[in-house]
Amino acid sequence: MDLFVINRHGDSKPEVTAEEETAKLATVLKRIERKKQQRIRQREREREKRQTPKKNPKQKTTVPKRPPKTPEADEFIEPQPKIKRPPDLKSFTILGASTAAKKPKADRVLPQWLANPTVISSDLQELTCKVSKLKELDKGLREQLKANGVKYLFPVQAEVIPWVLQSRQNADIMFPRDVCVSAPTGSGKTLAFVLPVVQTLKQFTVRKIRALVILPTQDLAEQVFKSFKLYTQGTRIEVGLVSGKQMFQAEQKQLVYFNECFGFVSKIDILVCTAGRLVNHLKSTNGFNLQALEFLIIDEADRVLESVQDDWLYHLEKHIYTIQNRKVLNVCTLQRQRAPQKLLFSATLTQDPEKIEKLSLFQPKLFTSSVVENSNESEEKPMILTGKYTTPKELTEKYIVCSKDVKPLVLYAFLKRENLTKTLVFTHSVESAHRLKILLKSLFKKRLKIEEISSNLKGKSRDEFISSFTKGEVDLLICTDFLARGIDLPGVNCVISYSAPKYLKTYIHRAGRTARAGESGLAVTLLHEEQVPAFKTLLKKEIEEVEVGVEELEGLSEKYKKALGKLKEAVNEEQKVGMESVLSKKKAFKKLKKKVINSVK
Numbered sequence: 182m183d184l185f186v187i188n189r190h191g192d193s194k195p196e197v198t199a200e201e202e203t204a205k206l207a208t209v210l211k212r213i214e215r216k217k218q219q220r221i222r223q224r225e226r227e228r229e230k231r232q233t234p235k236k237n238p239k240q241k242t243t244v245p246k247r248p249p250k251t252p253e254a255d256e257f258i259e260p261q262p263k264i265k266r267p268p269d270l271k272s273f274t275i276l277g278a279s280t281a282a283k284k285p286k287a288d289r290v291l292p293q294w295l296a297n298p299t300v301i302s303s304d305l306q307e308l309t310c311k312v313s314k315l316k317e318l319d320k321g322l323r324e325q326l327k328a329n330g331v332k333y334l335f336p337v338q339a340e341v342i343p344w345v346l347q348s349r350q351n352a353d354i355m356f357p358r359d360v361c362v363s364a365p366t367g368s369g370k371t372l373a374f375v376l377p378v379v380q381t382l383k384q385f386t387v388r389k390i391r392a393l394v395i396l397p398t399q400d401l402a403e404q405v406f407k408s409f410k411l412y413t414q415g416t417r418i419e420v421g422l423v424s425g426k427q428m429f430q431a432e433q434k435q436l437v438y439f440n441e442c443f444g445f446v447s448k449i450d451i452l453v454c455t456a457g458r459l460v461n462h463l464k465s466t467n468g469f470n471l472q473a474l475e476f477l478i479i480d481e482a483d484r485v486l487e488s489v490q491d492d493w494l495y496h497l498e499k500h501i502y503t504i505q506n507r508k509v510l511n512v513c514t515l516q517r518q519r520a521p522q523k524l525l526f527s528a529t530l531t532q533d534p535e536k537i538e539k540l541s542l543f544q545p546k547l548f549t550s551s552v553v554e555n556s557n558e559s560e561e562k563p564m565i566l567t568g569k570y571t572t573p574k575e576l577t578e579k580y581i582v583c584s585k586d587v588k589p590l591v592l593y594a595f596l597k598r599e600n601l602t603k604t605l606v607f608t609h610s611v612e613s614a615h616r617l618k619i620l621l622k623s624l625f626k627k628r629l630k631i632e633e634i635s636s637n638l639k640g641k642s643r644d645e646f647i648s649s650f651t652k653g654e655v656d657l658l659i660c661t662d663f664l665a666r667g668i669d670l671p672g673v674n675c676v677i678s679y680s681a682p683k684y685l686k687t688y689i690h691r692a693g694r695t696a697r698a699g700e701s702g703l704a705v706t707l708l709h710e711e712q713v714p715a716f717k718t719l720l721k722k723e724i725e726e727v728e729v730g731v732e733e734l735e736g737l738s739e740k741y742k743k744a745l746g747k748l749k750e751a752v753n754e755e756q757k758v759g760m761e762s763v764l765s766k767k768k769a770f771k772k773l774k775k776k777v778i779n780s781v782k
């Protein structure tokens with residue numbers, strides 16, 4: 182019976198006396214007062230800081246040392262009145278008593294599949310897997326690869342393609358395991374899923390959507406769609422794209438048609454889409470059916486999983502697992518219940534089991550190139566731990582420290598000195614990209630062709646700018662982070678982060694637009710003095726600092742002043758034009774309203 186006794190505070194002796202209660206209350210009040218004083222002092226310090234004039238950045242500043250702890254500072258830390266426990270109750274939790282004892286820190290235990298990955302080499306210089314020797318791939322695909330100039334497979338392809346194909350061999354009896362792949366930017370992840378999917382779907386004769394590929398943006402969806410198109414040439418496999426670039430009705434026509442005999446029939450086998458557009462079709466396209474899905478591929482998986490766009494995962498799951506025929510033990514019913522094999526890809530794949538849990542992966546298999554070896558010498562075999570993300574080996578990383586007011590000038594001086602072309606410059610906002618373009622254009626005059634590209638730009642002009650940048654007709658493309666992920670622009674020489682990246686993932690993806698497919702590339706980040714420590718902590722490694730000296734900037738001050746003047750004029754002009762167009766639209770609307778009212782009368 183003792184086991185079921187709840188020991189309540191107060192049940193057995195030590196009763197809290199009125200004095201103890203008041204003492205406790207006094208401590209709490211003192212603590213609140215102390216916090217208040219701390220906040221006031223902090224605010225005063227910040228105000229003082231703001232009021233003191235800025236020092237020359239070159240001048241060394243001495244950081245004031247923290248004053249040693251005075252008894253005054255400690256005066257509020259009073260010992261709490263402890264409730265005495267009778268010796269026989271020590272092992273019991275007394276409700277209401279202070280639980281001051283610290284809990285021991287729990288070790289992070291990864292699930293088996295995360296702790297035992299297959300390690301992929303990130304070396305793209307010494308390739309060993311010849312396409313002609315990869316017997317798991319069928320002849321048609323091997324020939325297609327050769328025709329596209331691919332002689333050797335990259336490490337991620339050499340590991341993942343045979344594994345996925347093998348996992349499909351007994352797919353009718355055993356569910357194939359799901360796959361997660363984390364490999365650096367530009368290491369060839371796209372072909373690692375395109376080839377096994379195409380080869381597997383070749384065996385099916387009835388047309389149904391059997392592979393669904395989800396991507397975070399329109400441009401990426403189009404890129405992957407083109408890859409599938411290339412490798413399905415000469416087969417009966419049809420690929421579709423729904424990303425919002427086309428009108429909704431046009432997309433619907435591309436997906437299904439109605440047949441008197443069979444009802445709704447799918448027109449495609451593989452569907453490449455963005456999450457938002459997928460949900461629209463799940464809700465509104467008659468006959469859109471994903472119940473024969475064999476593959477669910479999520480590229481840039483961490484980004485797609487972060488996106489809560491229309492709650493895509495909920496709608497997709499609901500659609501896949503809805504059983505129209507409710508007769509249990511019917512073969513059709515059982516078959517419909519089968520989950521598709523999920524393939525997740527990213528250069529920054531989340532290793533947070535909680536996030537991945539959302540996808541209910543089935544016995545997942547992890548392929549990763551970001552590993553750290555446990556250098557504990559006492560252990561016989563070094564343990565391999567999945568580490569943070571890796572950058573391509575061919576990438577050179579540097580940073581420049583400059584003050585805010587001369588940042589565009591420093592960028593100009595650096596670009597001029599290094600004679601850089603085919604360079605991407607990342608800014609944090611559309612306005613910032615626009616202003617930087619105007620400034621650089623008036624600084625460089627006609628020596629460099631500079632364009633800006635942002636999500637504000639509509640599809641066609643965006644494609645045009647991207648294509649002329651790829652051809653080398655545009656030297657400098659100023660952009661926002663919408664271009665940071667996944668886009669494959671061949672031959673980018675340099676990536677400049679004009680605005681410092683806030684997150685490591687942002688940095689990795691921006692920098693990953695260069696040094697792709699084994700080519701070399703340079704990533705430069707412009708930082709203000711106070712951003713340097715945080716940036717170094719973010720990268721967790723030392724990178725080289727490049728100097729742009731004062732003497733380089735001095736001769737440019739007049740030019741810079743003129744460029745700033747031109748920028749002001751241009752911005753004012755744009756604002757005027759914008760206002761005028763808003764006013765004229767308002768006028769037109771008023772006129773229309775009057776007309777409608779009159780016609781009703």
Ligand SMILES: Nc1ncnc2c1ncn2[C@@H]1O[C@H](COP(=O)(O)OP(=O)(O)OP(=O)(O)O)[C@@H](O)[C@H]1O
Pocket residue numbers: 330331332333334335338364365366367368369370371372527528666667668669671693697698
């Ligand atoms: N085996 C190969 N041999 C030569 N080039 C290849 C090979 N595989 C892929 N490539 C090329 O490498 C480039 C990068 O490939 P891909 O876009 O698949 O990289 P990724 O790993 O998906 O990059 P990101 O993480 O940035 O999306 C592409 O231009 C592609 O054509």
